[in-house]
Amino acid sequence: MSGKKxxxxxxxxxxxxxxxxxxxxFIAYLLLFMPMNSMPSWMxxxxxxxxxxAFYLDFENNFITxxxxxxxxxxxxxxxxxxxxxxxxxxVLGVIVALVRSSYDTLKEELKGGFGKAILFFFYxxxxxxxxxxxxxxxxxxxxxxxxxxxxxxxxxILVAVLAFGIxxxxxxxxxxxxxxxxxxxxxxxxxxxxxxxxxRTMAFIIIPQAFKTVLPALANxxxxxxxxxxxxxxxxxQELTKGGDIIRSRTxxxxxxxxxxxxxxxxxVMFFSWLVSLLERRxxxxxx
Amino acid sequence: xxxxxxxxxxVTDLKKHYNDGEVKALDGVTTDIKKGEVVVVIGPSGSxxxxxxxxxxxxxxxxxxxxxxxxxxxxxxSTDINKLRQDMGMVFQHFNLFPHLTIxxxxxxxxxxxHGLSKEEAEKKAMELLERVGLKDRASAYPSQLSGGQKQRxxxxxxxxxxxxxxxxxEPTSALDPxxxxxxxxxxxxxxxxxxxxxxxxxxxxxxxxxxxxxxxMDCGRIIEENTPEGIFDHPQNERLQSFLKKVL
Ligand SMILES: Nc1ncnc2c1ncn2[C@@H]1O[C@H](COP(=O)(O)OP(=O)(O)O)[C@@H](O)[C@H]1O
Ligand SMILES: [Mg+2]
Numbered sequence: 416m417s418g419k420k421x422x423x424x425x426x427x428x429x430x431x432x433x434x435x436x437x438x439x440x441f442i443a444y445l446l447l448f449m450p451m452n453s454m455p456s457w458m459x460x461x462x463x464x465x466x467x468x469a470f471y472l473d474f475e476n477n478f479i480t481x482x483x484x485x486x487x488x489x490x491x492x493x494x495x496x497x498x499x500x501x502x503x504x505x506x507v508l509g510v511i512v513a514l515v516r517s518s519y520d521t522l523k524e525e526l527k528g529g530f531g532k533a534i535l536f537f538f539y540x541x542x543x544x545x546x547x548x549x550x551x552x553x554x555x556x557x558x559x560x561x562x563x564x565x566x567x568x569x570x571x572x573i574l575v576a577v578l579a580f581g582i583x584x585x586x587x588x589x590x591x592x593x594x595x596x597x598x599x600x601x602x603x604x605x606x607x608x609x610x611x612x613x614x615x616r617t618m619a620f621i622i623i624p625q626a627f628k629t630v631l632p633a634l635a636n637x638x639x640x641x642x643x644x645x646x647x648x649x650x651x652x653x654q655e656l657t658k659g660g661d662i663i664r665s666r667t668x669x670x671x672x673x674x675x676x677x678x679x680x681x682x683x684x685v686m687f688f689s690w691l692v693s694l695l696e697r698r699x700x701x702x703x704x
Numbered sequence: 705x706x707x708x709x710x711x712x713x714x715v716t717d718l719k720k721h722y723n724d725g726e727v728k729a730l731d732g733v734t735t736d737i738k739k740g741e742v743v744v745v746i747g748p749s750g751s752x753x754x755x756x757x758x759x760x761x762x763x764x765x766x767x768x769x770x771x772x773x774x775x776x777x778x779x780x781x782s783t784d785i786n787k788l789r790q791d792m793g794m795v796f797q798h799f800n801l802f803p804h805l806t807i808x809x810x811x812x813x814x815x816x817x818x819h820g821l822s823k824e825e826a827e828k829k830a831m832e833l834l835e836r837v838g839l840k841d842r843a844s845a846y847p848s849q850l851s852g853g854q855k856q857r858x859x860x861x862x863x864x865x866x867x868x869x870x871x872x873x874x875e876p877t878s879a880l881d882p883x884x885x886x887x888x889x890x891x892x893x894x895x896x897x898x899x900x901x902x903x904x905x906x907x908x909x910x911x912x913x914x915x916x917x918x919x920x921x922m923d924c925g926r927i928i929e930e931n932t933p934e935g936i937f938d939h940p941q942n943e944r945l946q947s948f949l950k951k952v953l
Contacts, residue, residue: 524765605763606800610814610866611790620813624804 422697429690477672483663487676490659497576497648497655498641504581505641506634509588512542514618516589517596521604522614542589549586555647557583562651572653576645584641591633595626632696639688643681656680712870712901713737713760718769720755720925729755730766731925737870737903742896744912744933745905747922748948753905756922757874760903761785761792774869790818793863797875799855801847807834807858808843811865819866826865833861837891853884857891864895871895873904909953913937921945 446458447465454462465471478484519539526532549557558579566575599622607617649658660677664670713736720730729752737743745753758764760771762778762785771778778788802810811833812826821829834840837857847855856876863871873892877885889911896902896915906912912919912933919936921929921944929942937953940946 600800602796602798602800603802606794606796606802608786609761609763609789609792609794610863611786611788611818612814613786616817620817621802625802628804 422694422701425690425694425697473669473672477663477667477669478676481666483666486654486659486662487656487673487680490654490656491680493573493653493655494642494645494657497573497580497645497653498638500577501580501584501641501645502634502638504577505584505588505637508582508585509590509592510623512545512585512589513592513596515539515542517593518614518618525614546586546589549583554580554583554644555650558647559650572648572651575651576648576653576655580641580645583644584637588634588637591630591637592626595630595633596622598629599625628699631699632692635688635692635695639685639692642684642688646681710738711736712739712774713903714770714772715760716770718756718759718771719767720752720759720764721767728925730759730769732769733922733925733927735920735927735930737901739901740899741917742900742902742904742915743918743920744916745903745920745922746907746909746912746936746948746952747920747928751922752925753922754874755925757872757903757905760870760872761789761794763794790814790866791869793860793866793868793871795856795859795863795871795873795876797879799847799852799859799879801855801859801862803847806844806846807839807850810847810858811862814862815865830861830865833864834858836894837861851884852880853887856880856884856888860888860891860895870901870903873902873906875905875907877906877908907952909937909949921948923948 447462451458478487515535515538519535522535523532526535558576561579561582562572562575566578569575596618603621603625604617607621608614612620645655646657648655649661652658654662657677660673663673667673715733715735715737718730718733719728721728731752733752733756745756747753755764759766760773762771766779769779773788773791776783778785801807802813805813808827808830811830812821812823815821815826815829816823831840831843834843837860839854839857839861842850842854842858847858850858860871860876876892877888880888885908889908892902892904892911893915904911904916914933916933918930919933920927921936921942923944929936929940929945936945937949940949
């Protein structure tokens with residue numbers, strides 16, 4: 416109850432911040448950009464000073480000339496696209512790997528030898544290798560291997576990035592989900608089995624839904640982590656946000672504006688999604704049943 | 705003995721060892737449970753009561769020995785344990801209701817998915833059962849919104865919704881506040897009177913005396929003494945049983 420109130424307060428505070436920023440932007444627009452037939456002389460002076468300032472000229476050179484801001488806009492779109500699909504791939508892989516790993520642990524007694532156990536053991540080991548290799552090597556190296564070695568003949572950079580970051584993320588998601596599965600009380604599993612549900616259905620109807628709820632914030636965090644991680648995609652020539660800023664830098668030979676702009680955009684996105692995650696966390700805590 | 709067609713569960717020389725035989729949770733248990741019997745299992749903590757009960761539906765895999773249920777050896781690898789468990793309801797000390805599902809859904813999920821009941825059929829049945837335990841108005845609540853006694857009554861009818869042949873209870877009132885024990889025992893008494901076959905681990909000696917057709921006293925993984933409630937409580941033979949009763953009564 417009190418938690419819900421806090422969530423409301425959080426949303427209200429956020430709206431206040433957004434409101435203040437909007438007002439500031441609006442005032443800046445009034446003072447500097449709004450077309451006027453006649454304006455007071457102090458405003459005219461202000462505009463002359465602003466548009467003649469080194470700051471504005473630098474800004475114009477980096478973002479306005481040749482529509483250079485499009486590098487940022489398009490790059491941001493690519494960043495979101497890659498992150499979104501990589502997270503999806505990561506969750507699918509992560510759930511599969513987590514299920515294989517934890518089902519082997521639970522079923523190794525129930526399956527007394529036989530073909531089924533051998534297959535499960537094979538996948539269990541395979542998943543172990545996957546986790547070790549992916550978590551033991553830098554994501555940039557994985558990205559470059561996928562692009563230059565595995566997909567040497569293809570030029571679909573977005574696909575390569577989605578694969579690389581998805582496969583990478585899957586290893587971390589797997590551990591998150593496995594933790595979630597283990598956090599569900601053992602009695603839940605026994606209750607499901609005692610009703611007559613098999614292993615798979617007990618997982619699907621009873622364990623996974625509960626595990627998912629506890630790991631949802633962690634999964635959302637994975638999205639935030641990935642947004643930043645995809646910034647190394649420039650290594651394979653993918654023009655996402657960071658690369659977009661870097662291209663501008665290489666055109667204008669001025670580093671400050673484009674790179675700071677890129678950093679600010681990441682920061683705002685990360686802060687926004689972190690804020691959403693905190694709302695989600697609170698909500699889940701409240702509905703704890 | 706197993707020729708007696710009233711026997712529903714037959715246990716022969718059941719052993720369950722942990723840590724390569726270091727811990728003998730069950731050390732050769734042999735008994736038959738007949739249709740309509742209410743068997744109450746008593747004994748000190750760690751004597752193997754839970755292990756015995758949980759072996760009956762194979763939540764624990766016995767190390768050796770056999771268990772037959774309605775004539776089929778359930779310990780053989782070819783038995784479909786999921787099918788078998790549908791006929792044995794189990795009630796746990798800590799209720800183990802599914803917290804992410806409503807009470808109604810807790811009770812309908814297994815009949816729908818496993819017996820193929822339609823939603824309407826399953827819900828109708830669930831509502832009848834809820835009515836019987838006086839919790840019809842809580843159908844759409846979530847488990848966290850119920851008291852312990854209410855949770856355990858729901859856990860009992862959740863198991864009953866599968867129309868089991870046998871009901872297994874593992875200390876169903878041990879996690880309850882004292883004032884809630886009665887309401888759960890009442891449900892169990894009604895069930896016993898209605899002829900349900902029950903195996904019940906409990907420390908409620910009053911319940912055992914009133915409802916049990918037979919009481920089993922276990923210690924150190926063995927059945928030390930089994931008899932009618934009068935025999936166990938009024939004329940205990942074994943001295944371990946005598947000292948156990950002195951402590952609990
Ligand atoms: N998973 C396990 N590993 C090792 N020992 C166990 C395990 N489960 C039970 N035991 C031991 O088996 C014995 C019987 O346990 P249990 O059946 O739970 O007793 P009760 O229900 O009568 O209190 C105890 O000594 C207990 O410590
Ligand atoms: Mg016990």
